[in-house]
Amino acid sequence: MDFIYFDHNATTPIEPFVLEAMMPFLQGQYGNASSRHDLGIHARQAIEQAREQVASLVHVRPAQVIFTSGGTEANNLLIKGAAEWLKPSQVVISAIEHPCVVKPAQFLARRGWQVRQLAVSELGVVDTEDLEQALSTPTGIVSVMMANNETGCLQPVGVIAQKARAAKALMHSDAVQALGKIEIDFEALQLHAMTISAHKIYGPKGAGALIVDRRIELFPLLSGGGHENGLRSGTENVPAIVGFGVAAELAASRLANLKPRLSELRDKFESALVAMGAIRFGSAVDRLCNTSYFAFDGVDGETLVIELDKLGFGLASGAACSSAYTEPSATLLAMGVAPEIARGAVRFSLGVHSTKEHINVFLTALKSVVNRLKSLAAMTA
Ligand code: PLP
Secondary structure, three states: OOOEEOEOOOOOOOOHHHHHHHHHHHOOOOOOOOOOOHHHHHHHHHHHHHHHHHHHHHOOOHHHEEEEOOHHHHHHHHHHHHHOOOOOOEEEEEOOOOHHHHHHHHHHHOOOOEEEEEOEOOOOOEOHHHHHHHOOOOEEEEEOOOEOOOOOEEOOHHHHHHHHHHOOOEEEEEOOOOEOOEOOOOOOOOOOEEEEEHHHOOOOOOOEEEEEOOOOOOOOOOOOOOOHHHOOOOOOOHHHHHHHHHHHHHHHHHHHHHHHHHHHHHHHHHHHHHHOOOEEOOOOOOEOOOEEEEEOOOOOHHHHHHHHHHOOEEOEEOOEEEOOEEEOOHHHHHOOOOHHHHOOOEEEEOOOOOOHHHHHHHHHHHHHHHHHHHHHHHHHO
């Protein structure tokens, strides 16, 4: 059998339909969207159509979509760009944010800001009482993700936004993992800004957006020709933006069926996991329908992922690799998981093309690898 991919939270394959829509803009339709001639006008129209498609997926007006090179840039633009207009105060993030939120917050710390990380319950959910405590200190920016990339746990972003607004703070949410998996209504959540990315919804890598309430003030990371309403200069990546638009439309059309189908597959998979003695993380709360996060006591997560790769399965370990040293997942540590258990974490994430057969084949392989690694560990103990 071909390689079986269970790492859709890392990235998704481009849908052929999306690629088809992009191709003309990589070949004949190569115009610069700022040019006044026919090719340029065509590129501009394609970008504006994509803006409408992306806006529609998250229920905003097209003018609220600022295209960027991806989620990382959108998170940086919001945190650094908003701070530029504010007096240094406190930036509140959760203890389970993606590094592209954590690092910009740490960047602000070098400019006189206080960084406050919100506690997370052992179930994997941000503690709103801790938020209340945090907000008793003057706060400029609050950034809490909509769904965690490792556990899939959904965060109470609407409640957090209400409290942040009451405290006169700007409220941002990184919705990169939630997009296309749950219904997102930017206005209903009362957000000031939200980050999304194309490559998690079967679109191309290198395209994303910051969705904004037009009343907030941002300073651009990149200055120049004034593209994207002055917030993101640089000639637009037309093919990637077109692909993002089509992927957004596709995601909207799939939304209703995705949850029942993938949660059924995921739940069957987890029943088998539990029967094998796995420990699950974040499984007791509302979470993304495609994500499963688990460990086997005494089995190293990295090793398990490498062994499964040799057999043709793509998964992710929970560890963050920085050069030669692997650290246990910060998300799991924040949830109070012991480091030796956290080192065993493996993330399994389904996609729209995952099937029951894929899972059955995988479970057989997983059982044999886990048994082998466990007996090896017992021999060396
Ligand atoms: N935020 C979250 C929660 C993510 O999972 C990711 C990617 O893994 C990003 C941000 C970064 O997005 P991009 O890869 O588009 O820069």
